[in-house]
Amino acid sequence: MPATTKPTTTPTSTPKSKTAPKAAAKRADAQRNIVAILEAATECLTLDPAASTSEIAKAAGVGRVTLYGHFPSRAELIDAVFVHAIEGGEGALGQVDLTGDPRDALARLIESSWHLVDRYSSLLIAAQDSLPPGRVRELHADPMARVERLLERGRKEGVFRTDLPTSWLVSAMHNVMHGAAGEIHGGRLTPDNAAGYITLTLIAAFTPPGKPVPS
Amino acid sequence: MPATTKPTTTPTSTPKSKTAPKAAAKRADAQRNIVAILEAATECLTLDPAASTSEIAKAAGVGRVTLYGHFPSRAELIDAVFVHAIEGGEGALGQVDLTGDPRDALARLIESSWHLVDRYSSLLIAAQDSLPPGRVRELHADPMARVERLLERGRKEGVFRTDLPTSWLVSAMHNVMHGAAGEIHGGRLTPDNAAGYITLTLIAAFTPPGKPVPS
DNA sequence: AGTAACTCGAACAACGGTGTTCGACAAGAG
DNA sequence: CTCTTGTCGAACACCGTTGTTCGAGTTACT
Numbered sequence: 001m002p003a004t005t006k007p008t009t010t011p012t013s014t015p016k017s018k019t020a021p022k023a024a025a026k027r028a029d030a031q032r033n034i035v036a037i038l039e040a041a042t043e044c045l046t047l048d049p050a051a052s053t054s055e056i057a058k059a060a061g062v063g064r065v066t067l068y069g070h071f072p073s074r075a076e077l078i079d080a081v082f083v084h085a086i087e088g089g090e091g092a093l094g095q096v097d098l099t100g101d102p103r104d105a106l107a108r109l110i111e112s113s114w115h116l117v118d119r120y121s122s123l124l125i126a127a128q129d130s131l132p133p134g135r136v137r138e139l140h141a142d143p144m145a146r147v148e149r150l151l152e153r154g155r156k157e158g159v160f161r162t163d164l165p166t167s168w169l170v171s172a173m174h175n176v177m178h179g180a181a182g183e184i185h186g187g188r189l190t191p192d193n194a195a196g197y198i199t200l201t202l203i204a205a206f207t208p209p210g211k212p213v214p215s
Numbered sequence: 216m217p218a219t220t221k222p223t224t225t226p227t228s229t230p231k232s233k234t235a236p237k238a239a240a241k242r243a244d245a246q247r248n249i250v251a252i253l254e255a256a257t258e259c260l261t262l263d264p265a266a267s268t269s270e271i272a273k274a275a276g277v278g279r280v281t282l283y284g285h286f287p288s289r290a291e292l293i294d295a296v297f298v299h300a301i302e303g304g305e306g307a308l309g310q311v312d313l314t315g316d317p318r319d320a321l322a323r324l325i326e327s328s329w330h331l332v333d334r335y336s337s338l339l340i341a342a343q344d345s346l347p348p349g350r351v352r353e354l355h356a357d358p359m360a361r362v363e364r365l366l367e368r369g370r371k372e373g374v375f376r377t378d379l380p381t382s383w384l385v386s387a388m389h390n391v392m393h394g395a396a397g398e399i400h401g402g403r404l405t406p407d408n409a410a411g412y413i414t415l416t417l418i419a420a421f422t423p424p425g426k427p428v429p430s
Numbered sequence: 431a432g433t434a435a436c437t438c439g440a441a442c443a444a445c446g447g448t449g450t451t452c453g454a455c456a457a458g459a460g
Numbered sequence: 461c462t463c464t465t466g467t468c469g470a471a472c473a474c475c476g477t478t479g480t481t482c483g484a485g486t487t488a489c490t
Contacts (some may be wrong), residue, residue: 025489026435026436027434027435027436027477027489028435028487028488028489029436029437029486029487029488030435030436030488031352033437052476052477053477053478053479054476054477054478062437062438063437063438063439064438064439064482065437065439066436066438066481068478068479068480069436069437071250072479073478073479074478074479076393079452082486087391095284111480122459127216137401139384143468159457161419161428163415164412164415164416167403168398168404168412168416169402170392171394171395171403171418172391174394175390175391175393175394175397176387176390177392178390178394179386179387179389179390179393180386182390183386183423186352188221188382188386190382193464197379197383200378200379200424201379201383201420202420203421204376204418204420204421204422204428205416205417205419205420205422205459207419207422207428208428208430209312209419209427209428209430210427210428211426211428212424212426212427212428213376213419213422213423213424213426213427213428214424215425240459241465242457242458242459242464242465242466243457243458243459243468244456244457244458244465244466244467244468245465248466248467266445267446267447267448269446269447269448275466277467278467278468278469279468279469280450280451280467280468280469281466281467281468282450283448283450284466285468287445287449288448288449289448289449374457376456383438387476430447
């Protein structure tokens with residue numbers, strides 16, 4: 001019975017990790033399979049939120065037993081996939097320039113976030129009905145904090161409204177983006193237009209009452 | 216084997232319906248059970264989108280076999296429930312005064328729509344993954360048309376933006392409302408604030424670029 | 431080369447769902 | 461009152477899922 005492992009950091013870059021205090025150093029073989037499973041799971045789940053472990057194992061070119069050898073349950077696999085996706089997204093989002101006019105910064109942030117939301121929308125659904133309640137939100141803490149910081153700055157500078165709670169504005173942004181993903185999925189919106197539509201909508205939604213909507 | 220029936224209109228108000236050309240006039244017994252099932256299904260599905268036919272039958276005080284006697288499959292039952300809910304909602308929405316300043320009219324429409332969205336959000340989910348794709352949208356045609364008409368009028372009068380497609384604005388409204396329902400469900404928003412937040416957000420979002428956001 | 435770690439397929443058990451069948455029985459309509 | 465129409469519970473077949481066990485085989489570390 002192989003031990004269970006949760007590679008919080010991508011195991012690809014850490015060949016031996018001499019600083020590992022407990023982890024019994026998995027065999028190269030196993031490490032390869034773990035990333036294969038993780039990748040296959042990401043692909044399958046973003047395609048169908050209800051993908052079964054059989055499908056995922058097959059897509060990873062691995063026996064179902066092997067999958068369960070590395071991930072104790074479907075839920076924990078999804079958790080790992082989700083964590084992985086968030087980390088990747090954070091990497092991309094961390095490079096966005098959030099200085100200057102908050103509205104321009106927001107536009108840039110949306111442009112980057114949008115692709116992630118679109119890509120992982122299906123995975124999010126999988127996480128939402130397989131993970132314990134609150135877990136999804138917990139994993140979203142970092143990206144949400146980033147948005148909140150920008151919004152707060154915009155409020156202090158008087159370009160974003162303060163008559164609604166920041167948390168509500170964040171939620172609105174979240175919902176509009178996910179909604180756009182749904183519209184694309186239904187063929188009622190083209191991916192090229194999406195980012196622009198979202199930006200125009202949110203910039204206006206965030207404008208303080210009495211001030212003109214920027215063009 | 217009892218025949219399958221789809222009471223498009225509420226069977227409560229039509230006692231005999233002498234104009235029925237084919238339908239073999241169900242027994243009073245059966246009619247009672249049908250509405251009981253419909254009501255129980257509504258309640259169960261709005262509580263849990265994945266409610267099973269057993270739960271629904273039990274909640275209706277009826278054997279599972281009886282349920283299948285009236286609704287050939289779980290999907291068709293959900294369809295009937297959904298149609299019923301939409302019809303009820305249309306009744307309420309039809310009484311909203313949509314004249315006068317489009318922004319005020321929108322506020323009134325949101326106030327009414329909001330309660331429906333909040334109540335039936337779970338039922339919507341059930342419909343979305345049990346009904347054939349496009350069916351949900353098909354059933355939403357009427358309420359969507361109502362919103363579209365109002366939006367179009369506001370655009371002509373210059374109080375709503377025309378630089379984004381009406382369909383997108385409708386979608387945004389839809390998403391913000393459903394998002395608010397989720398926030399309430401998660402305890403991060405109180406039902407009293409919801410309608411106000413939604414209205415403020417959407418009025419701003421729909422304001423034409425260059426024009427001030429109304430306070 | 432030896433050994434521990436790992437993989438694989440097949441098979442199993444348990445679960446929960448859907449939809450159907452049967453036969454006995456109640457209830458409404460004429 | 462009679463007879464059609466419904467109802468009921470239990471049982472069944474079927475499906476796909478999750479998670480486990482076994483034994484035999486393979487792969488990588490040292």
